Amino acid sequence: MTEGEPLIRWDWIGSHLDEIGFRLLQHVELTAIAVTVGFIIAFVLSLLILRIPRIEGPVTWVTGTLYTIPSLALFALLIPYTGLTLLSAEIGLVSYTLLILIRNIVRGIRDVPADVIEAATGMGYDNSDRFWRVEVPLATAVIIAGVRVATISTIGLVTVTALIGQGGFGFLILIGIQRFFSTELIVGAVCSVSLAIFADAMLVLLQRRLTPWTRVAG
Amino acid sequence: MPNARGATVEFRDVTKQYADQVAVDGLSFTVPAGKICILVGPSGSGKTTSLKMVNRLIEPTSGAILIDGTDVLQEDPVQLRRRIGYVIQQVGLFPHQTIEENVGTVPRLLGWPKDRIRSRSIELLALVGLDPKRYAARYPAQLSGGERQRAGVARALAADPPVMLMDEPFGAVDPIVRDRLQAELLRIQRDQGTTVLFVTHDIDEAIRLGDRIAIMKDGKLVQYAPPGELLAHPANEFVAQFVGSDRGLKRLGLLTAGGADLDSGIERAGVDPRAPELKASTTLRDALALMLERGVQQAPVVDDNDGRYLGVLTLAKISKMLGSQA
Ligand SMILES: Nc1ncnc2c1ncn2[C@@H]1O[C@H](COP(=O)(O)OP(=O)(O)OP(=O)(O)O)[C@@H](O)[C@H]1O
Ligand SMILES: [Mg+2]
Numbered sequence: 001m002t003e004g005e006p007l008i009r010w011d012w013i014g015s016h017l018d019e020i021g022f023r024l025l026q027h028v029e030l031t032a033i034a035v036t037v038g039f040i041i042a043f044v045l046s047l048l049i050l051r052i053p054r055i056e057g058p059v060t061w062v063t064g065t066l067y068t069i070p071s072l073a074l075f076a077l078l079i080p081y082t083g084l085t086l087l088s089a090e091i092g093l094v095s096y097t098l099l100i101l102i103r104n105i106v107r108g109i110r111d112v113p114a115d116v117i118e119a120a121t122g123m124g125y126d127n128s129d130r131f132w133r134v135e136v137p138l139a140t141a142v143i144i145a146g147v148r149v150a151t152i153s154t155i156g157l158v159t160v161t162a163l164i165g166q167g168g169f170g171f172l173i174l175i176g177i178q179r180f181f182s183t184e185l186i187v188g189a190v191c192s193v194s195l196a197i198f199a200d201a202m203l204v205l206l207q208r209r210l211t212p213w214t215r216v217a218g
Numbered sequence: 219m220p221n222a223r224g225a226t227v228e229f230r231d232v233t234k235q236y237a238d239q240v241a242v243d244g245l246s247f248t249v250p251a252g253k254i255c256i257l258v259g260p261s262g263s264g265k266t267t268s269l270k271m272v273n274r275l276i277e278p279t280s281g282a283i284l285i286d287g288t289d290v291l292q293e294d295p296v297q298l299r300r301r302i303g304y305v306i307q308q309v310g311l312f313p314h315q316t317i318e319e320n321v322g323t324v325p326r327l328l329g330w331p332k333d334r335i336r337s338r339s340i341e342l343l344a345l346v347g348l349d350p351k352r353y354a355a356r357y358p359a360q361l362s363g364g365e366r367q368r369a370g371v372a373r374a375l376a377a378d379p380p381v382m383l384m385d386e387p388f389g390a391v392d393p394i395v396r397d398r399l400q401a402e403l404l405r406i407q408r409d410q411g412t413t414v415l416f417v418t419h420d421i422d423e424a425i426r427l428g429d430r431i432a433i434m435k436d437g438k439l440v441q442y443a444p445p446g447e448l449l450a451h452p453a454n455e456f457v458a459q460f461v462g463s464d465r466g467l468k469r470l471g472l473l474t475a476g477g478a479d480l481d482s483g484i485e486r487a488g489v490d491p492r493a494p495e496l497k498a499s500t501t502l503r504d505a506l507a508l509m510l511e512r513g514v515q516q517a518p519v520v521d522d523n524d525g526r527y528l529g530v531l532t533l534a535k536i537s538k539m540l541g542s543q544a
């Protein structure tokens with residue numbers, strides 16, 4: 001940081017609103033794609049686990065291992081194959097969402113009370129009706145809890161993908177570091193955290209909308 | 219016309235064998251259309267298993283269950299279940315649906331039009347004593363245990379099933395509420411003419427509700443008889459113990475003053491003035507209690523509707539009726 005330079009130069013922010021807006025869109029896009037694709041893959045894998053319980057161990061092992069690879073290392077490993085591309089970034093981001101999403105989807109469905117399942121079957125729901133109209137709605141709160149964690153951690157990780165040219169707010173942080181320019185760094189970090197908080201609040205609202213019955217008890 | 223909608227349910231030598239034990243062993247009995255059959259017996263005697271074989275939640279190892287003559291194993295289980303009302307012990311209301319939606323479950327599965335489902339749900343809530351205005355839009359979490367059990371019964375009744383299976387439906391409520399629910403069930407059942415298979419641990423509940431009582435032990439049927447006969451002639455020591463040493467009194471609870479052999483030779487004016495006036499519908503058990511309480515030997519019995527004097531009930535007659543059992 002240059003001597004005598006203030007920590008934050010508000011005028012920089014004022015003159016870079018376009019840039020910040022662009023990074024915001026990029027950040028949201030990277031996150032949304034990662035969580036959506038991650039959710040679809042996790043849902044399919046969860047269906048398989050629920051149907052064939054013995055694959056739960058292997059699936060958990062693979063997604064757990066992916067989860068423990070340091071993000072920088074994972075991106076570096078991908079570059080020889082997929083380059084400095086959106087695809088590289090998304091492969092990494094998606095793989096980090098899988099463990100938590102699968103865990104919550106499977107747990108949410110398994111936690112549906114046995115008496116409710118028995119009543120549904122006994123009244124003449126067929127298996128797929130029962131799954132979509134009884135089990136999935138009742139698992140929604142737990143599933144969204146998983147989506148919240150996946151979303152927040154993805155928003156954090158997107159700042160790292162700046163290193164392979166796909167950064168959102170991470171790009172501001174990275175440039176700020178390279179240029180010893182604290183304003184840009186701080187703006188990147190604060191925006192990223194704010195986005196995480198905002199996204200989480202939106203998901204809480206979504207959950208309340210989708211599961212009105214969870215708010216009436218007591 | 220009552221009883222028009224019920225179906226006959228017949229168990230024909232039904233056995234359910236698990237790897238390490240027989241849960242139900244050669245069960246054979248028939249529940250006539252429109253009657254209530256109560257399955258009672260100790261824990262593990264195979265009551266729930268028997269019930270669940272009717273709607274194919276459990277498949278028998280051998281034997282057949284016939285509803286109006288058709289073997290349930292020949293029907294599509296999903297279609298079969300939509301025609302059989304089912305109340306499970308834990309109620310099993312859907313937490314994510316309002317009470318109205320819960321009650322409309324089977325009509326919805328059957329594809330009824332929306333407004334018909336709605337009016338049927340409202341009608342049923344009223345029928346089980348849950349004011350639709352207050353309860354229709356609530357979630358199960360907002361109901362008491364007894365209210366949930368009513369909603370569970372309403373849900374099972376929704377599509378006018380010819381057969382209802384009820385597994386300890388009133389287990390979780392206090393005696394006063396249970397009394398009311400039992401009375402409501404009887405009223406609804408008579409109204410709709412439904413055939414009911416009802417599981418309970420409680421012999422008093424069985425005697426109160428049952429047209430027939432099936433006593434089970436170790437997966438076998440020990441006795442199958444109307445409550446009066448069960449109390450008067452228990453098939454063996456096990457049944458006698460199960461119905462209780464006060465079975466004489468219980469039997470008096472099934473008989474009414476009007477149905478007793480009254481002494482009509484005595485003038486109304488000639489009866490002890492301290493004696494309580496009994497309605498013909500009073501049970502002999504209640505009559506006995508009243509007479510002992512007042513310390514009288516006899517009591518006048520009058521017609522429920524017009525108060526017409528029918529004759530005199532005496533302690534000696536009650537005692538003779540007690541003694542007339544095996
Ligand atoms: N899936 C199963 N595998 C093995 N045994 C079973 C199974 N289900 C039930 N049983 C056994 O079958 C017997 C009858 O069980 P059932 O549930 O019909 O009893 P019940 O009369 O309903 O008892 P309760 O009054 O306690 O509800 C029991 O001894 C039980 O342990
Ligand atoms: Mg049982």
